[in-house]
Amino acid sequence: MSIEVRNVSKHFGAFTALGGVSLKVETGRLTALLGPSGSGKTTLLRIIAGLEFPDPAADPGAGQVLFHGEDVSQVSAGKRGVGFVFQHYALFKHMTVAENIAFGLTVRPRRLRPARPEIARRVNELLRLVQLEKLGGRLPDQLSGGQRQRVALARALAMEPKVLLLDEPFGALDAQVRKEMRSWLRSLHERLHVTTVFVTHDQEEALELADEVVVMNRAKIEQVGTPQEVYDRPVSPFVIEFLGNVNRLAAGSGKLRPPDADVLYVRPHDVDLQRGPGSTHSLRARVLHVFSAGSYGRVTLERLDNGEHFEAEVARDRLRELDLQQGEEVAAMFRHVRLFPRGQFYEADVRDGRLTEASSDAAPTHGAGEHI
Amino acid sequence: MAGTVSTLAYVAKPRQRRSLGDPWWVRAALIGTSLLFVAVFVVAPLAVVFTEALRKGWQAYFAAFADSDARAAIRLTLLAAGIAVPLNLVFGLAASWAIAKFEFRGKALLITLIELPFAVSPVIAGLVYVLLFGAQGWLGPYLDTGNHPWLGPWINAHDLQIIFAVPGIVLATVFVTFPFVARELIPLMQAQGRDEELAALTLGATGWQTFCRITLPNVKWGLFYGVVLCNARAMGEFGAVSVLSGHIRGETNTIPLHVEILYNEYNLQAAFAVASLLTLLALVTLVLKNLVEWRHRRVLEAAAAAELRQFAT
Numbered sequence: 297m298s299i300e301v302r303n304v305s306k307h308f309g310a311f312t313a314l315g316g317v318s319l320k321v322e323t324g325r326l327t328a329l330l331g332p333s334g335s336g337k338t339t340l341l342r343i344i345a346g347l348e349f350p351d352p353a354a355d356p357g358a359g360q361v362l363f364h365g366e367d368v369s370q371v372s373a374g375k376r377g378v379g380f381v382f383q384h385y386a387l388f389k390h391m392t393v394a395e396n397i398a399f400g401l402t403v404r405p406r407r408l409r410p411a412r413p414e415i416a417r418r419v420n421e422l423l424r425l426v427q428l429e430k431l432g433g434r435l436p437d438q439l440s441g442g443q444r445q446r447v448a449l450a451r452a453l454a455m456e457p458k459v460l461l462l463d464e465p466f467g468a469l470d471a472q473v474r475k476e477m478r479s480w481l482r483s484l485h486e487r488l489h490v491t492t493v494f495v496t497h498d499q500e501e502a503l504e505l506a507d508e509v510v511v512m513n514r515a516k517i518e519q520v521g522t523p524q525e526v527y528d529r530p531v532s533p534f535v536i537e538f539l540g541n542v543n544r545l546a547a548g549s550g551k552l553r554p555p556d557a558d559v560l561y562v563r564p565h566d567v568d569l570q571r572g573p574g575s576t577h578s579l580r581a582r583v584l585h586v587f588s589a590g591s592y593g594r595v596t597l598e599r600l601d602n603g604e605h606f607e608a609e610v611a612r613d614r615l616r617e618l619d620l621q622q623g624e625e626v627a628a629m630f631r632h633v634r635l636f637p638r639g640q641f642y643e644a645d646v647r648d649g650r651l652t653e654a655s656s657d658a659a660p661t662h663g664a665g666e667h668i
Numbered sequence: 669m670a671g672t673v674s675t676l677a678y679v680a681k682p683r684q685r686r687s688l689g690d691p692w693w694v695r696a697a698l699i700g701t702s703l704l705f706v707a708v709f710v711v712a713p714l715a716v717v718f719t720e721a722l723r724k725g726w727q728a729y730f731a732a733f734a735d736s737d738a739r740a741a742i743r744l745t746l747l748a749a750g751i752a753v754p755l756n757l758v759f760g761l762a763a764s765w766a767i768a769k770f771e772f773r774g775k776a777l778l779i780t781l782i783e784l785p786f787a788v789s790p791v792i793a794g795l796v797y798v799l800l801f802g803a804q805g806w807l808g809p810y811l812d813t814g815n816h817p818w819l820g821p822w823i824n825a826h827d828l829q830i831i832f833a834v835p836g837i838v839l840a841t842v843f844v845t846f847p848f849v850a851r852e853l854i855p856l857m858q859a860q861g862r863d864e865e866l867a868a869l870t871l872g873a874t875g876w877q878t879f880c881r882i883t884l885p886n887v888k889w890g891l892f893y894g895v896v897l898c899n900a901r902a903m904g905e906f907g908a909v910s911v912l913s914g915h916i917r918g919e920t921n922t923i924p925l926h927v928e929i930l931y932n933e934y935n936l937q938a939a940f941a942v943a944s945l946l947t948l949l950a951l952v953t954l955v956l957k958n959l960v961e962w963r964h965r966r967v968l969e970a971a972a973a974a975e976l977r978q979f980a981t
Contacts, residue, residue, distance in 0.1 A: 382866070387867075
């Protein structure tokens with residue numbers, strides 16, 4: 297079932313949690329709401345669930361939540377057919393795992409309630425699905441964090457929701473379990489194909505797990521796109537800084553002089569290092585530190601023209617070949633540079649010095665041929 | 669040099685150990701003082717109650733309860749507690765539910781008002797009801813049968829009198845015991861938060877189902893504890909009830925008031941016999957309270973641990 301949010305605002309006292317947000321989630325997609333804390337992502341999720349209600353809007357079209365094109369703004373949480381997994385799971389402490397999972401079925405009005413054996417069958421089926429067959433009789437207190445989370449998920453799935461909403465699903469788990477749960481949730485989604493929206497502040501989680509990432513900042517949506525789109529073609533300085541490592545360098549000094557931009561962004565893996573004087577497009581820098589444990593070598597450098605520090609990620613073979621020494625001077629070449637002059641997004645290929653407006657299919661338009 | 673160091677270490681060890689604990693005489697003085705206090709102010713009075721009650725033997729002890737006035741007092745106490753406790757149970761649940769789970773204007777005021785009976789002397793509470801419902805009081809004229817052409821006969825037929833009668837006693841008891849349940853439940857419910865209830869709602873439960881199956885089971889031990897304390901106070905209340913009762917033997921005397929009357933008549937053995945009933949109630953309450961605290965602590969600890977987990981992330 298598709299979800300649509302139309303121009304929704306939400307205030308808590310003087311605090312703006314959502315400032316006119318619109319979003320469309322297609323049926324069967326796994327979507328991440330990604331943003332720092334206070335960006336409004338959880339509020340948006342709770343509004344979709346019906347746990348919060350949008351501020352009343354003046355326009356008739358605004359402040360609406362639609363499921364499959366149908367306005368559900370006035371429908372209560374219980375009647376929306378939404379499965380919600382809370383950040384801290386909110387399991388019923390005094391009920392066993394099986395009773396927790398069965399809860400949604402046992403509270404149905406008598407004529408809609410399945411018979412007792414049918415409920416037991418469904419609970420067993422769900423316990424198998426979340427790989428907790430033997431733990432149906434346990435109390436939530438007797439489970440580990442990852443197990444609790446799976447119980448919460450099974451409980452939400454018991455009512456066969458058309459939409460599954462998860463609030464920071466991995467937030468309360470430790471790093472190891474988090475990784476396992478991530479791939480497990482991905483495979484579960486592939487099996488069930490329920491439209492799923494989850495909230496996270498972890499960009500790695502969002503990029504790895506989701507079909508689509510919604511980047512939020514300060515009560516607004518910054519960008520919506522596939523993980524690759526938001527990573528490779530970020531539309532704003534916020535998105536590029538929030539997603540992955542990036543070097544933020546002052547433009548307009550030395551050799552880096554793009555049109556109208558004060559700041560340019562370079563991903564560490566887009567930095568190429570060379571011995572010797574380098575080409576006309578390269579930047580002179582001094583090696584401060586070389587860190588070579590891990591799949592990539594990381595080199596911290598200092599620009600010679602203005603003293604700014606930046607990082608380069610170099611393949612280990614290449615690093616061995618270079619054999620960099622601390623304090624040594626090298627030439628740094630930037631394979632791709634991103635700048636946001638006048639709110640637009642440019643990409644620069646430093647090897648030939650061309651600057652292209654990235655939004656128009658990478659055809660060199662504005663500022664073409666500009667050397668930086 | 670090495671020798672000096674090792675000697676120093678040897679000497680320092682016992683000294684360090686001693687500095688962790690206090691000298692024996694400090695500990696002895698502290699323990700002795702508290703034991704003496706308990707003996708003088710708690711154990712001795714308890715012992716006196718039972719020895720005095722049994723001074724003339726078991727027959728006299730039970731004879732004190734055979735008296736029709738004593739039986740009436742016991743009946744009235746049970747009636748007052750039987751009305752006040754359920755009323756305060758419902759009120760306490762409703763108030764703590766509202767305070768712990770919702771935000772509204774005047775919440776702080778409501779909390780203060782709930783605590784009010786603890787701050788006000790019970791005698792004053794009784795007097796307030798006299799001023800409200802007495803013949804000269806604010807609401808007195810409305811209770812005068814002459815002012816109600818329609819209601820008058822009904823009031824007369826049902827002999828509706830509030831002060832110096834049973835309704836006054838019930839009112840005073842309700843007032844005095846009204847914070848117990850709410851005070852017990854508010855911190856508990858606040859610690860538990862709203863997530864479980866919201867989860868139940870998203871699973872399609874109605875408000876009533878959520879209350880019966882989630883909220884109530886989560887606070888049942890706290891509720892039980894509050895009810896036990898509320899009941900003990902309801903049965904033992906003296907001041908407020910004394911002002912409102914009128915002390916009519918066999919009609920408006922509760923157990924504590926009956927004890928006072930017997931005592932004033934120098935019928936010491938009977939006074940202590942009836943008093944022993946209240947003392948037994950206190951002991952039973954203490955046992956129940958400890959039982960519940962033992963269960964309750966585990967619930968509270970779980971709630972605290974859940975809260976800690978929340979802060980940790």
